[in-house]
Amino acid sequence: MSTLTSERAAPGGPRSSTPGLVDSVRARRAMVILVWAYSIASPVVETVFSDRQHYVEGKTSAVALALTLDSLGAIVVPVVAVATTFFVGLFWRVTAPSLILVIAPGLVLAANELVHGRPPTLGLLVTAAVGALLVSVRVKTPDLALVGYLGAIVAAASIAAVYLAPSKVLIAGGTNSFDKSLTGAPLLAGIFTHSNTFGMFLSLALPFVFLARRWPVRLVLFAVVMWALILSSSRTALVGVAVVLAVLLLARVLPRSAFAPVAVGGFAVAVFAVFWLPFTETDPEAYTYRGAIWIFDRQQLGDHWFFGLGAHWFADNYALLRSVLSSAASHAHNLALTALMQGGAVVLVAWGALLVIALFATLRRPSARQRGVGVAFVMALLVMGATETPFGLVGWGPLSASALIPLFVLAGQGWIEREEDEFTRALDAASVPLTRAALRARRR
Secondary structure, eight states: OOBTTGGGSOTTOOOOSSOOOBOOHHHHHHHHHHHHHHHHHHHHHHHHHOOGGGOOTTOOOOOHHHHHHHHHHHHHHHHHHHHHHHHHHHHSOOOHHHHHHHHHHHHHHHHHHHHTTOOOOGGGGHHHHHHHHHHHTTOOGGGGHHHHHHHHHHHHHHHHHHHHOHHHHEEOOSSGGGGGOSSSSOEEOTTSSSHHHHHHHHHHHHHHHTTSSSHHHHHHHHHHHHHHHHHHTOHHHHHHHHHHHHHHHHHHHSOHHHHHHHHHHHHHHHHHHHHHHHHHOOOTTHHHHHHHHHHHHHHHHTTOTTTOSOTTHHHHTHHHHHHHTOTTOSSOSSHHHHHHHHHHHHHHHHHHHHHHHHHHHHHTOSOHHHHHHHHHHHHHHHHHHTTSOOSOSSSOOTTHHHHHHHHHHHHHHHHHHHHHHHHHHHHHHHHHHHHHHHHHHHHO
16 A cells, blocks of 8 residues: 555655655555446446336335345444554555544434434444545545546446346336436436436536546547437436536636636525525426425425424335325435425535535645546535435435535545645655765765
């Protein structure tokens, strides 16, 4: 395992005993792959054992193996995360501000359960554990190219399954909303239970396709992901794609001094839309009947806006939501409203801090491509969050693979790199007197 300390040691020489900063490319990428695989393990199993063409919206397959994987992962991932963080902190260093930032949303949501008279469940701590894992091994923006590669693999496999096993990945009916197909063909859901979930998964992975080093590779990955997105016919996801491409174009043509204010302005507009849409809408049929969901959820929230209604409120009241609204009402179809319902303003502020810091940390990147990719991801997450909930707040769901892994990395990287720069400067300063002493000795 290479470290920032050992990189300055002589080739083949012993590693310095001075506590340094762990920075192993293999460890970083292994952790990304581990968490990503855990995210999609259950959907893959359900895909193998289910028939999407007889899918009914809101009704998922009760596959014992998929449930077992969820339960096992909810134990294994936190154990691996805590052990890794402890090991790194014991022998090297863990960047405290980054660690606090990424574990705060999960811990606040778990602690919030005590306000509602319920003990926090282990599943509520998975998000915090994963954040700690990614920060402790210092995953960096270039490592997020894996998210693009892996997303393209899922897209390619889903497209192949259209021809080899269509019943596993296509939705032929179930609700009137399936008439929205852009191609006239059944909607492609891939390994997910709904084409909208599949579309958002790919849209959030799309920016990181552009971190691939070679342009022919980027072009192939982009074409595969876009093909699958069109087959999904997810309008929310396609809006996210439009935002991604617009931001990447602006990052390329605008100088850094001009791109930063444009990005901040776009971020402010997106945040405004996320709050304005669900809290001002009065037409129940607006936005494909999302208006009805927003109106009902606002009524249920009432004056519980500070602590919300509880992390498991949607699951506990699913029967009521399905009878009053529809089977698609298992979340608020809006990132801000979902956060308020489940954890109140205290949880919303924790997630908001992640987004804001991720934006400004990304804008400080020296690479124009990395700035464009990071800002495109944050903007797509917010834009899709206006009419959907692009990741689950409870546990570690399938969308977490392309939503939360990048968010945690982008938000935490600023402090990590600042600490690494300070450490490198300290080593450089320490090496100067040694070099001068060696020169004096030689002169003698």
